[in-house]
Every structure is written in C-alpha cells, then in structure tokens.
Amino acid sequence: MTYLPIYLNSIFSVDCVIFGFDEGELKILLIEKNEEPYKDWFALPGHLVNKDESIDAAAERILYELTGLKGIYMEQFYTFGELGRHPQGRIITVAYFAMIRLQGNKELQPITNSAKKASWVSIKEIPELAFDHQKIFEKGFEKIKNKISYQPLAFELLPEKFTLTQLQNLYEVILNKKLDKRNFRKKILAYGILKELDEKQKGVSYRAAKLYKFDRRKYSKYFQNELSFSKD
Amino acid sequence: MTYLPIYLNSIFSVDCVIFGFDEGELKILLIEKNEEPYKDWFALPGHLVNKDESIDAAAERILYELTGLKGIYMEQFYTFGELGRHPQGRIITVAYFAMIRLQGNKELQPITNSAKKASWVSIKEIPELAFDHQKIFEKGFEKIKNKISYQPLAFELLPEKFTLTQLQNLYEVILNKKLDKRNFRKKILAYGILKELDEKQKGVSYRAAKLYKFDRRKYSKYFQNELSFSKD
DNA sequence: TCAAAAGTGTTTTGGATACACCCATGG
DNA sequence: CCATGGGTGTATCCAAAACACTTTTGA
Incomplete structure (x- = not known):
C-alpha cells in the first residue's frame, strides 16, 4: 500500500x-x-x-x-x-x-x-x-x-499630500459621476482617517486648499476586518 | 522569425x-x-x-x-x-x-x-x-x-415553497445573529421577489404559515447588474 | 476687481432599528 | 383551553441626498 x-x-x-x-x-x-x-x-x-x-x-x-x-x-x-x-x-x-x-x-x-x-x-x-x-x-x-x-482605498492613487478636491475628483472619475462637494467632505472626514496638515497647496492662482494626509494607523483600525482573510 | x-x-x-x-x-x-x-x-x-x-x-x-x-x-x-x-x-x-x-x-x-x-x-x-x-x-x-x-441568494438553499420563518431562520444561521421578525419580513417582502402562494404549511401543531416561492423572473430584473460580469 | 476654486450647514428623505400584542391551529 | 408559532404597525434614529452662498487668492 x-x-x-x-x-x-x-x-x-x-x-x-x-x-x-x-x-x-x-x-x-x-x-x-x-x-x-x-x-x-x-x-x-x-x-x-x-x-x-x-x-x-x-x-x-x-x-x-x-x-x-x-x-x-x-x-x-x-x-x-x-x-x-x-x-x-x-x-x-x-x-x-x-x-x-x-x-x-x-x-x-x-x-x-x-x-x-x-x-x-x-x-x-x-x-x-x-x-x-x-x-x-x-x-x-x-x-x-x-x-x-465601501472602503476608502482611493488614497493609494494620490500623492501623499492631497486636497479634498483632488480626492473628490478621483472618486468622480472612478465612479463616473458627479458628487456633491459638501456631502463628499462630510462623509470622507467622518471616516476619521484623514489627517489635516498645517500646509496649503502652492502655485495655484486661486485660494489655496488645505492639504490632507491619509492616516494609515486609523485606517487599519477601522478596516482591519475588511482586509483580513480569516475573521470570524 | x-x-x-x-x-x-x-x-x-x-x-x-x-x-x-x-x-x-x-x-x-x-x-x-x-x-x-x-x-x-x-x-x-x-x-x-x-x-x-x-x-x-x-x-x-x-x-x-x-x-x-x-x-x-x-x-x-x-x-x-x-x-x-x-x-x-x-x-x-x-x-x-x-x-x-x-x-x-x-x-x-x-x-x-x-x-x-x-x-x-x-x-x-x-x-x-x-x-x-x-x-x-x-x-x-x-x-x-x-x-x-446585499443580495438575496438564500432561496437557493430552501425548498421551493417555504415560509418566511424558515427563510429568517436560514439568515439567522448564516449571519449567526437574531433578526427581528417584523423588520425581516418588511425588508424581504420589499424586494418584491417573493410570490405569496395560496397554500399553507401542513402537519404542524400550531397555526400554519403561508408558503412563499421565489420569483426568479423578478429577481433577475433587480439583480441583473450584480450578476453580469461586464456592465458599464 | 475678477475669475476660480475653497470652504461651510441645514433640511429632507428613506431605510434600518426597536419594540408588543392578538390570532389561528392542533393537541 | 393552552401551547406554539404566525402575523402585524408605529415611532425613532441615522445616514444619504439636496441644496447656495461667502471667502480667499493670484493675476
């Protein structure tokens, strides 16, 4: 045998x-x-x-x-x-x-x-x-x-520091539809995974926007379930 | 070459x-x-x-x-x-x-x-x-x-004719949590993919429940997007 | 001073949740 | 008549959507 x-x-x-x-x-x-x-x-x-x-x-x-x-x-x-x-x-x-x-x-x-x-x-x-x-x-x-x-992954596509408008544009391009500025900001900030920086956009000929940064630590706290392969 | x-x-x-x-x-x-x-x-x-x-x-x-x-x-x-x-x-x-x-x-x-x-x-x-x-x-x-x-697939697991309580039990077992009877029924009937039959459960020693059947035609109408591989 | 985009709140709506009692049936 | 599950409606909460004006800046 x-x-x-x-x-x-x-x-x-x-x-x-x-x-x-x-x-x-x-x-x-x-x-x-x-x-x-x-x-x-x-x-x-x-x-x-x-x-x-x-x-x-x-x-x-x-x-x-x-x-x-x-x-x-x-x-x-x-x-x-x-x-x-x-x-x-x-x-x-x-x-x-x-x-x-x-x-x-x-x-x-x-x-x-x-x-x-x-x-x-x-x-x-x-x-x-x-x-x-x-x-x-x-x-x-x-x-x-x-x-x-349902999972804010889009940051991966942006430079390390980005404005909320840039982030919104990205969502609009991927989803192929217009989003409301106020609602978008409310929702994305409510996730609590963005860190507001003491820094502004440069080189634009209009009011400079605040820069934000993705807070990977908080992100993995809220989305660890989504990312792990074996939760119960 | x-x-x-x-x-x-x-x-x-x-x-x-x-x-x-x-x-x-x-x-x-x-x-x-x-x-x-x-x-x-x-x-x-x-x-x-x-x-x-x-x-x-x-x-x-x-x-x-x-x-x-x-x-x-x-x-x-x-x-x-x-x-x-x-x-x-x-x-x-x-x-x-x-x-x-x-x-x-x-x-x-x-x-x-x-x-x-x-x-x-x-x-x-x-x-x-x-x-x-x-x-x-x-x-x-x-x-x-x-x-x-997010997609009512559970019918596949049940006999052709089933009661709403059976369906709810199935959901409870899969999701491993208790669901509220009224809310469950409201939601599942709101999908509009169940057909109520003129027939009742048999052989039970309590009030017999109505039997329902899954309406595959309506289902594919509402969920075709979910099922197709190449929508735009 | 103008053009361009930044930034900001409130109201409305719809879906999800919480919750308790009467009804029909077979034994 | 009683035990068992069947069947039903309303109030509350929260997230999503709709919606418009003022502010800042560089040119």
Missing part, C-alpha cells in the same frame, strides 16, 4: 491591472510585448509564476519588476481559465489589481526583457489587448468601482 | 464549498477521500480540471458528479496557490461556492471513484480537512455571509 508521489507541475500566470491617477484621468499600466505570443501587442503586465513562489509573491514581484514599487495595496480578484485563452496551450491566469501613486514614477522602464516598454494609458483609450486582457481589465475595473464605494 | 509553439500545460484543480440547509443547520458537503494524497481524510469535493474544459465547466461537472444537480448558483471566489499546499507538487486550486436545495438529496452517492462517500456536515462540526481545505471553507463562508447581506 505504498504511495507513489507522482510530481505534478502547474504552469500559470499572473496578470495585473495596475491603476494610477494622473492629469485627472484614471490610467492603467500597459506593456508592449517583446516576445511571442502576441509580440508587439499591448498587454497587461503579467508573467508566468515561478515554481518556487506563491501566487501572491509572484504578483508582488511582477509589480516590482515593472514599477520598482513595494507595499502597494494589491488584491487577487479573479482567475481566468477559458479554453483557448492562451494560444500556446492550457494556461490559466490569476488576476490582481493594484492601486499606485504615480507621482514621479511616470516614466517606467520594464526590468523584464519580455516587454519593450511600459506606459500609462487612460482607461478611455485602451488599445486592443493581447489574450483576454480586455476582459480582465473590465472585471478589475468593476472590482475597484465596487470596492471604493 | 518563425514562432515555435511550445505547448504548455497547466495542471490545476477546482474545489467546491457546497452549502446546504437542513434541520435548521447550515451544512457543507464533504467527501471522504479514497485515494492518495490524504487518503481517508475528509475534504471538500474537488478534482483536477480536464484538459478540454474551462474552469467554470469543471466546477459544474464536479458539482454534478457529486450531487446530480444542475443550474445551481455557483461562483468562483478565490484561487489558492501557496507553495506546499499540495504534497505532490505545484497545484493551484480555484475555489467555488454553491448553494443547493437538499430536499430529498440528503443521501448522495459520489459518482467519481476518488471519494468513498459524500456527506453533509454541519459547519459547526467540520473535521480536520485535507490540504488547505479548512482555509478554503473559511473564505467561502465569509463570502456567502457578505453576499447574502
């Missing part, structure tokens, strides 16, 4: 929908592929997962390789495994989204050689994408829309 | 957290494994995905093989890919949950030979499980708790 350990190996990939906010627009990071399949196509940043890393670790690595960033809010949102989604065979892909602050990171050089270049593309101008990446993007976008409605 | 199609093959599995409601308790379907690894252990019903089927199709097939049921509400909720989660190598698993009506289906004979038997186990008495199935169960349970709070 011995048990023969046949060794099995799964090949799969991770694809990331990386959101950034710049010039008043919501953008995602796309690469131009430098290898087959879909050479020269635009695609979501993604790659095969190494044999010795967990999926979460792979997602972090890929984000790091493409942006140099660590400690970014990132979440797995769906796994795509339609037959025929990959021309080379049966490859399923686990999709993650991330929200990053692209202050000063506007120019990104891909570190992996599988991409020619990486660029930020407005979600309104997304070109035809490789594989089923259009579908992956859409589902990821849906996901963050829902998410920010 | 020819492109050599190296054929890649991914091996992965699907595991299902199948919820049922019986004798006032929320239960899940567990199998007793008949093969290595984890022979003789309890486990979530799950299996390797065939080469020629999509993940969703595999989930449906596995549910069918274990219960004979089709057309059940089922949803992918997470993919687990920790290193070492499978003793035979790198296998990731895509987890689904399902909610089924186990009226008359109490005794289930597994069709696959990989399981000795299948049984309904109260979520309060779950034995030690194979692989990382405990974690998968917990995450699935979290998921349905959240889900039924």
Whole structure:
C-alpha cells in the first residue's frame, strides 16, 4: 500500500491591472510585448509564476519588476481559465489589481526583457489587448468601482499630500459621476482617517486648499476586518 | 522569425464549498477521500480540471458528479496557490461556492471513484480537512455571509415553497445573529421577489404559515447588474 | 476687481432599528 | 383551553441626498 508521489507541475500566470491617477484621468499600466505570443501587442503586465513562489509573491514581484514599487495595496480578484485563452496551450491566469501613486514614477522602464516598454494609458483609450486582457481589465475595473464605494482605498492613487478636491475628483472619475462637494467632505472626514496638515497647496492662482494626509494607523483600525482573510 | 509553439500545460484543480440547509443547520458537503494524497481524510469535493474544459465547466461537472444537480448558483471566489499546499507538487486550486436545495438529496452517492462517500456536515462540526481545505471553507463562508447581506441568494438553499420563518431562520444561521421578525419580513417582502402562494404549511401543531416561492423572473430584473460580469 | 476654486450647514428623505400584542391551529 | 408559532404597525434614529452662498487668492 505504498504511495507513489507522482510530481505534478502547474504552469500559470499572473496578470495585473495596475491603476494610477494622473492629469485627472484614471490610467492603467500597459506593456508592449517583446516576445511571442502576441509580440508587439499591448498587454497587461503579467508573467508566468515561478515554481518556487506563491501566487501572491509572484504578483508582488511582477509589480516590482515593472514599477520598482513595494507595499502597494494589491488584491487577487479573479482567475481566468477559458479554453483557448492562451494560444500556446492550457494556461490559466490569476488576476490582481493594484492601486499606485504615480507621482514621479511616470516614466517606467520594464526590468523584464519580455516587454519593450511600459506606459500609462487612460482607461478611455485602451488599445486592443493581447489574450483576454480586455476582459480582465473590465472585471478589475468593476472590482475597484465596487470596492471604493465601501472602503476608502482611493488614497493609494494620490500623492501623499492631497486636497479634498483632488480626492473628490478621483472618486468622480472612478465612479463616473458627479458628487456633491459638501456631502463628499462630510462623509470622507467622518471616516476619521484623514489627517489635516498645517500646509496649503502652492502655485495655484486661486485660494489655496488645505492639504490632507491619509492616516494609515486609523485606517487599519477601522478596516482591519475588511482586509483580513480569516475573521470570524 | 518563425514562432515555435511550445505547448504548455497547466495542471490545476477546482474545489467546491457546497452549502446546504437542513434541520435548521447550515451544512457543507464533504467527501471522504479514497485515494492518495490524504487518503481517508475528509475534504471538500474537488478534482483536477480536464484538459478540454474551462474552469467554470469543471466546477459544474464536479458539482454534478457529486450531487446530480444542475443550474445551481455557483461562483468562483478565490484561487489558492501557496507553495506546499499540495504534497505532490505545484497545484493551484480555484475555489467555488454553491448553494443547493437538499430536499430529498440528503443521501448522495459520489459518482467519481476518488471519494468513498459524500456527506453533509454541519459547519459547526467540520473535521480536520485535507490540504488547505479548512482555509478554503473559511473564505467561502465569509463570502456567502457578505453576499447574502446585499443580495438575496438564500432561496437557493430552501425548498421551493417555504415560509418566511424558515427563510429568517436560514439568515439567522448564516449571519449567526437574531433578526427581528417584523423588520425581516418588511425588508424581504420589499424586494418584491417573493410570490405569496395560496397554500399553507401542513402537519404542524400550531397555526400554519403561508408558503412563499421565489420569483426568479423578478429577481433577475433587480439583480441583473450584480450578476453580469461586464456592465458599464 | 475678477475669475476660480475653497470652504461651510441645514433640511429632507428613506431605510434600518426597536419594540408588543392578538390570532389561528392542533393537541 | 393552552401551547406554539404566525402575523402585524408605529415611532425613532441615522445616514444619504439636496441644496447656495461667502471667502480667499493670484493675476
């Protein structure tokens, strides 16, 4: 009654929908592929997962390789495994989204050689994408829309110091609708996760707005339940 | 510049957290494994995905093989890919949950030979499980708790005709808290997705309650947005 | 002084909650 | 006639939504 350990190996990939906010627009990071399949196509940043890393670790690595960033809010949102989604065979892909602050990171050089270049593309101008990446993007976008409605994650996209109007604009762009200024401020301040700074906006030709900062400590106090995977 | 199609093959599995409601308790379907690894252990019903089927199709097939049921509400909720989660190598698993009506289906004979038997186990008495199935169960349970709070899916677990008290009990068991009878009825009837029948409960030694039925047509009218994958 | 955005409260509405008694039925 | 659950309405609270004017600043 011995048990023969046949060794099995799964090949799969991770694809990331990386959101950034710049010039008043919501953008995602796309690469131009430098290898087959879909050479020269635009695609979501993604790659095969190494044999010795967990999926979460792979997602972090890929984000790091493409942006140099660590400690970014990132979440797995769906796994795509339609037959025929990959021309080379049966490859399923686990999709993650991330929200990053692209202050000063506007120019990104891909570190992996599988991409020619990486660029930020407005979600309104997304070109035809490789594989089923259009579908992956859409589902990821849906996901963050829902998410920010009940969990104030949008800070991740803004510079460290921001004005309430900037924050509101971001919400308006993601949700694709106008919000009332007074109600927005009331609600967002009621969360108690913003710290008002003794500092004002500079270089604007109108009344300068107060700057605020996200208080990560208070945030995790109120939203730890949402973030933990095993609460009871 | 020819492109050599190296054929890649991914091996992965699907595991299902199948919820049922019986004798006032929320239960899940567990199998007793008949093969290595984890022979003789309890486990979530799950299996390797065939080469020629999509993940969703595999989930449906596995549910069918274990219960004979089709057309059940089922949803992918997470993919687990920790290193070492499978003793035979790198296998990731895509987890689904399902909610089924186990009226008359109490005794289930597994069709696959990989399981000795299948049984309904109260979520309060779950034995030690194979692989990382405990974690998968917990995450699935979290998921349905959240889900039924904003989307009335609980009908899937009840017999076709049910009383409002039965429905309320089910909610109470899933959410693990007492609900107010009047408020519950007000809210659930306000959805407008229940059809009142000209029929009453039988065989009870107290005033018989009205029976209701879930109106699937109205349901999909109000919740189509929630269910579709690509709304804008 | 003007253009542009900052900043600020009150009222209304709707949904969620809290709460207690009479009714119908079978045994 | 009694035990058991069935069935019902109102008052309160709170969060969300609607809504408009004054202030500050740089050009």
